[in-house]
Amino acid sequence: MTRLQANLLLLLAGAMWGMGFVAQSTAMAAIGPFLFIGLRFLIATISMLPFALREAGMAKMPLSRRDWRAFGLVGLLLFGGMAAQQVGLLTTSVTNSGFLTGLYVVMVPFFAVIIFRQWPSPVVWPATVLALAGIWLLSGGDMVALKPGDWLTILCAAFWALQVIFIARHAADTGRPVTLAVAQFAVCAVVGLAAALAFEPIAFEMIRGALAELLYAGIFSGGIAFTLQVVGQRYTTAPQAAIFLSTEAVFAALFGAIFLGERVPPAGLVGCGLIFAAILLVEVLPAIREQRPTT
Numbered sequence: 001m002t003r004l005q006a007n008l009l010l011l012l013a014g015a016m017w018g019m020g021f022v023a024q025s026t027a028m029a030a031i032g033p034f035l036f037i038g039l040r041f042l043i044a045t046i047s048m049l050p051f052a053l054r055e056a057g058m059a060k061m062p063l064s065r066r067d068w069r070a071f072g073l074v075g076l077l078l079f080g081g082m083a084a085q086q087v088g089l090l091t092t093s094v095t096n097s098g099f100l101t102g103l104y105v106v107m108v109p110f111f112a113v114i115i116f117r118q119w120p121s122p123v124v125w126p127a128t129v130l131a132l133a134g135i136w137l138l139s140g141g142d143m144v145a146l147k148p149g150d151w152l153t154i155l156c157a158a159f160w161a162l163q164v165i166f167i168a169r170h171a172a173d174t175g176r177p178v179t180l181a182v183a184q185f186a187v188c189a190v191v192g193l194a195a196a197l198a199f200e201p202i203a204f205e206m207i208r209g210a211l212a213e214l215l216y217a218g219i220f221s222g223g224i225a226f227t228l229q230v231v232g233q234r235y236t237t238a239p240q241a242a243i244f245l246s247t248e249a250v251f252a253a254l255f256g257a258i259f260l261g262e263r264v265p266p267a268g269l270v271g272c273g274l275i276f277a278a279i280l281l282v283e284v285l286p287a288i289r290e291q292r293p294t295t
Helices: 003-027 033-058 065-088 094-101 104-116 124-138 148-174 177-199 204-209 211-232 238-245 248-260 266-291
Strands: none
Touching (some): 003 211, 003 248, 033 177, 065 094, 065 148, 065 177, 094 248, 104 148, 104 266, 124 266, 148 177, 204 211
16 A cells, blocks of 8 residues: 555545534434444444454454453543533534544643653643644633533543553553454443433434434444554554544534534634644654654
8 A cells, every 4th residue: 555545544534533523413413422422332343343353363462451451441531532522512513622622632741741750742832832822712712702512522632632641551562453442432332321321311213313423423433434544554654644634623624514504703713723733733743753863
């Protein structure tokens, strides 16, 4: 596979994730957020399970109890992020959700300092300023004007930042990325369905009304997009992969405008641009520096 083909796969993954925000938003007209999460990740688990079993058959070492505990923790963090994002979409736009979710990239280094005393690249500090300025403009120049859904989406970004850290610290060294994905999908499915049983009405008509969104979110933005990411990143550089995957937020805004008629004022567009620039700074520049040959 050529680098161009790999980058196009990553661009397609970003587009699928961006469209996923629309599916998550429109599904709320028929189904509760926790039931949507549970069923979405149940579908994702089933769609990715054959690949995880194939990976397990090729593995040289079985997973330990510590590995499974780490996978479970990652799954709980993913559920926390998904729950905050899904409930947030009840009161915020797809565009805001897409860009605010991307703030997890900027949050990761800060949590690494707080939890593990691991200091980040210096580029994080100006990127943080850009991100905060972007949020301020996205709120219309008044942080109080941020809706509850916006704050929940920022909380979602915090959960996903922690998820990224714990994947890197406890789970990445297993060499079983698909198994990890299926394990965290399964945890989200179980916890989501349990929360739905406890807090939401459940009826077959509700599920049927959101079936298209559930299938898209579970199969396409879940299983297929994840597979495209894994394949594409094998044949391209880390900086280029970061750029193409970060288009998720741009596609969320584009599809929100096309399918939901969402419009962002000029100041909000500038804010989205600043958040996107902050994401690219944190993802791309450190990777470029690591790839430079040393003398």
